[in-house]
Amino acid sequence: MTDQDKTHQMKRKIMLALQGGGSHGAIGWGALDALLDEPKLEITAISGTSAGAMNAAVLAAGWAAGGPGRAREALAAYWRAVSRSGMMSPLRRTPFSRWTGSWSLDDSPAYQWFDLMSRLVSPYQMTPGDLHPLRSILAEHVDFAALNSDAAPRVYITATNVRTGLPRVFSQPNLTAEGLLASAALPSMFKAVEIDGEAYWDGGYVGNPALFPLIRSRRACDLILIQTNPFSRPDVPTTSRDINNRLNEITFNSALLKELRAAMMARRAMPDVPDIRLHRVHADDELAQFSPSSKLNVEWAYLSHLHDRGLAHGEAFLRRHGADIGQRATFDPSPMLEGIMDGPMDMEEVAG
Numbered sequence: 001m002t003d004q005d006k007t008h009q010m011k012r013k014i015m016l017a018l019q020g021g022g023s024h025g026a027i028g029w030g031a032l033d034a035l036l037d038e039p040k041l042e043i044t045a046i047s048g049t050s051a052g053a054m055n056a057a058v059l060a061a062g063w064a065a066g067g068p069g070r071a072r073e074a075l076a077a078y079w080r081a082v083s084r085s086g087m088m089s090p091l092r093r094t095p096f097s098r099w100t101g102s103w104s105l106d107d108s109p110a111y112q113w114f115d116l117m118s119r120l121v122s123p124y125q126m127t128p129g130d131l132h133p134l135r136s137i138l139a140e141h142v143d144f145a146a147l148n149s150d151a152a153p154r155v156y157i158t159a160t161n162v163r164t165g166l167p168r169v170f171s172q173p174n175l176t177a178e179g180l181l182a183s184a185a186l187p188s189m190f191k192a193v194e195i196d197g198e199a200y201w202d203g204g205y206v207g208n209p210a211l212f213p214l215i216r217s218r219r220a221c222d223l224i225l226i227q228t229n230p231f232s233r234p235d236v237p238t239t240s241r242d243i244n245n246r247l248n249e250i251t252f253n254s255a256l257l258k259e260l261r262a263a264m265m266a267r268r269a270m271p272d273v274p275d276i277r278l279h280r281v282h283a284d285d286e287l288a289q290f291s292p293s294s295k296l297n298v299e300w301a302y303l304s305h306l307h308d309r310g311l312a313h314g315e316a317f318l319r320r321h322g323a324d325i326g327q328r329a330t331f332d333p334s335p336m337l338e339g340i341m342d343g344p345m346d347m348e349e350v351a352g
Contacts, residue, residue: 011042012326013220017209020050020184020202020252021228022295024287026303028055029075030310031226031281031317036068038318041325043068044219045154047210049203051228053157053183054078054134057175061143064152078141079303085133086298093297103302104291106241132190138177148173156213158203159183162192167206169213204229204252211259215276222325226310227282229253234288245292260333279324280331281317283309 014035018028032055035041043063048056055075062074094107146152149172157170159182170179182193182200192199203210214223229252237243263276286309294302321330 010040012040012222013042013044014325015045015214015217015220015223016043016047016056017211017214017223017225018046018048018052018055019208019226019228019256020048020052020204022051023297023303024228024290024295024306025051025055026079026306027228027283027287027310027313028052028226029079030307030312031314032059032075033072033307033311034314034318035224036072038322039068040322043153045156045214045217047156047158047207047214048183049158049207049209050184050186052209052226053180053203054138056155056157057138057142057147057180060152060155061147064146064149065143074141078137079307080300081137081141082134083298083300083303085137089298091296093299103294103297103299103305106291106293108293132181134181134184135177138180142177142180144175144177147175154217154219156210156217157183158207158210159185159193159200160203160205162199162201165206167203167210168198168200169210171213204248205255207255207259208252209256211256211263215263221275222277222279224279224281225331227280227284228287230282230284230287231257232284232288241292257333264334275329277325277327277329278331278333279317279321279329281310281313283313 016032016035018032019025021027028051035043036059043059046056046060048054058074058078059071062071065074090108092108093103097104097107147155152172155171155175157175157179158167159170159179160166161168170176170183176195178193178195181190182195183203185191185193185200186202192201194200208229211223229249231253233246233249237246260278263278324330
């Protein structure tokens, strides 16, 4: 057996579940940087939604082209391109926000106008043709031949079928830019993306991200959730904008919580089935401090700040729990799920 074969055998296989969240996806980029820099880990499968879908596709294509190091380079190049694409955007911080160190766009007249118009006017009325700011970036920064090759980790991208309200999961060998754009098509901002005669919206409504493709694939027993959408916030929102944002967060987290709940119930009902060991990298306390408008801020300084915070959280996770991967779960969702229903629950209720 060669040294390379021995090294491959020693690697611990992991699956990743990547949340969306606009610019906050840069936190996921940072966390991925930490995981990709750990030579003992091998990424076998990734589920992603919205910004998480972009991270998943860029990482997997880079991995197929040149391993973890190339994946890190590809992610950095992608987020740099996202920032460059917004350099001429009117959605920028005001001088006062810069002076106070706030990343929020709340006091930007352009953002206030955009926020109002998104509530009053459909993107079908506002957006000419089939323009999408990410289309050209994906064409430049995702090698779809590599992404759809056998060398890439398995990737699952979730979008919401507008007509049925059900999830559709796109995967290799048929991953395309349209599938990625569909996963990030917030209906208040973008037209639905049509694929095979069906219209699709952002996948966060039905899976942020979807866990069932990973659990069903059994490509690894360790699943790491990289979270960019906080489960909880300390305060009750009072402004219209903050109420809408919290409603979106609750909606986008509800599908994930339901899948976690079903997985917990299945584990209790079928103890002989090999268990999935759950782990989580998150920055809930920091994310709760950012205003909803900051999800549209693509300044390089802000994306770099988010990346660095995600990198710090990813490195802290590895210091605390790196040795647990392959041995035991480090994330128990049970406390979050307590109180959802009083009394015992059977599997028919979970399935429903």
